[in-house]
Amino acid sequence: MGQGAGARNCVTILGVPIDQVSMDQALNRIENFIQEGGTHLVVTADANGIIIAQQDEGFRNLISQADLATPDGAGVLWAAKRKGSSIKERVSGVDIVEKVCALSAQKGYRIYFLGAEPGIAELAGQKLTEKYPGCNIVGTHHGYFKAEDELKIAQAIAAAQPDVLFVALGMPRQERFIQSTRPIIQAKVAVGVGGSFDVFSGKTKRAPKVMQAIHLEWMWRLLLNPSKFAKVKNLPKFAIKVLGDRS
Ligand code: UDP
DSSP states (O other), X not given: OOSOGGGSOEEEETTEEEEOOOHHHHHHHHHHHHHHOSOEEEEEEOHHHHHHHHHOHHHHHHHHTSSEEEEOSHHHHHHHHHTTOOOOSOOOHHHHHHHHHHXXXXXXXXXXXXXXXXXXXXXXXXXXXXXXXXXXXXXXXXXXOOGGGXXXXXXXXXXXXXXXXXXXXXXTHHHHHHHHHHHHHOOSEEEEOTTHHHHHHTSSOOOOHHHHHTTOHHHHHHHHOXXXXXXXXXXXXXXXXXXXXOO
């Protein structure tokens, strides 16, 4: 898949290549992918994703071969800075969804939402269309399907002919779905976006701006949803590994 990390301008964090892009540069790349044709994979890589990739060679290869892996989260920015990178801002799945919807309203890009609990992707699409009138959501499907339904869902996505497919199944399942259905879905860009539809539907509230600004969004999520502990406990693990990394 894709041109791979070799042709990208990446900083390597714990063996995982992350593109040194700002939000605007990431959006430019996504718009170029739409023009190019073919299917491109975009990974929004947070500290948790990097820990998963470190422990799982298949997932690490998938990120290395992606077309774009964006720096998502304060932990990744901090680790990148330690390596002398000039990455300045996080490029998260939630922000990409919102900006691509805004672009869709101007340029007509066709967008498909796959993932989250039944009704949530649809509601997220409605809310975003209210905010960005003309935003072109061409299909939605929830993310609680059986493995044997994967082909049927991929075919439904292909029939909707999306330019951009957002997949919110959690990491690494969303990226694996994109990889395995890539020959079928025909979306020009497919992006794994974690819990984004929950945010836009109003199911989960984003942290107050002040908490985001001081990089404590993870704490907010944990307070609202203690089942996220497994994910949050990867954060100190990430920090310890980065501090011990001499590569
Ligand atoms: N989800 C899904 N199908 C599943 C499991 C999870 O669609 O079988 C959805 C879940 O409803 C949520 C998203 O995947 O909307 C995962 O969000 P999370 O913030 O946990 O993702 P991460 O940031 O860990 O990738």
